[in-house]
Amino acid sequence: MLMRMDRRTLSPSTPNSRAMDKYEQLALVGEGSYGVVLKCKRRDTGELVAIKKFLETEDDAAVRKMALREIRMLKKLRHDHLVNMIEVFRRKRRFYLVFEYLEHTLLDELEASPGGLGEDSAKKHLYQLLKGIDYCHQNSLCDLGFARALAAPGEPYTEYVATRWYRAPELLVADHRYGPEVDIWAIGCLFAEMLTGDPLFPGDSDIDQLALIIKTV
Structure with missing residues (x-):
């Protein structure tokens, strides 16, 4: 989304x-x-x-x-x-x-600022991301990468739904029952990247991704 x-x-x-x-x-x-x-x-x-x-x-x-x-x-x-x-x-x-049409995106800003956007700018972007995703969740949509409707309790989703670096652990272990929390995880990863200029968990595979998460948290 x-x-x-x-x-x-x-x-x-x-x-x-x-x-x-x-x-x-x-x-x-x-x-x-x-x-x-x-x-x-x-x-x-x-x-x-x-x-x-x-x-x-x-x-x-x-x-x-x-x-x-x-x-x-x-x-x-x-x-x-x-x-x-x-x-x-x-x-x-x-x-x-x-x-x-948007003239530039957050990716453009990150590429132009390899050391990070600075705390004030990162917070402004974070606020806007949270406002947008909150609206999506209120309209029963989840998963920034795949934009799908929230399932009823217990109903499964497909496994592959987001770019690996921003995928929540439950997606990496193929848990088909997930919710809005996966979006909050992705935004948290993105916020860290805005602050530092580097991806928080740049895994080469799902296993490597999980290992990086476990090592960090």
Whole structure:
């Protein structure tokens, strides 16, 4: 789940197969297993947006299930400290998700400050992260890396859900019953990284990750 640092104006949702025509593609800003993220500009207003384009079509059952789950959750969320979704549409049987565009991220700041951000700056970022994740938890969402709905008591989740360095111990031992606590763990790891400039638990594997945690705590 992406966090944001300021509020932007949201455009109305327009679920139209030709909706992509109103955007000019500027650059590729990221890619993953299931899609790419494009920096685009609205032709009529000049507003910059980030558009996530799924690589596979909705004919792929797994992709369709994942995309619809993500869309349902994102439609529920509107908060100052989240990157909000503006609209969603289909084109050539692929899903496109339009988000607010951020000029820079926390990762950019960490890369620009290898010795850490300083205590005051780290605390400001921590406050915003906690406000954003608290809102997600209030809306029954957990796991920053996978953004999934909270299960009923006793209901299992899938095992692999977050970047290893920020994964809570219960995820590393394949415990399928976890909750909002995994997000607090991840934020704690990130806060330490903001203060020092170095990852707190940079494990090379799940076993190494657990060993680093045990050694530290």
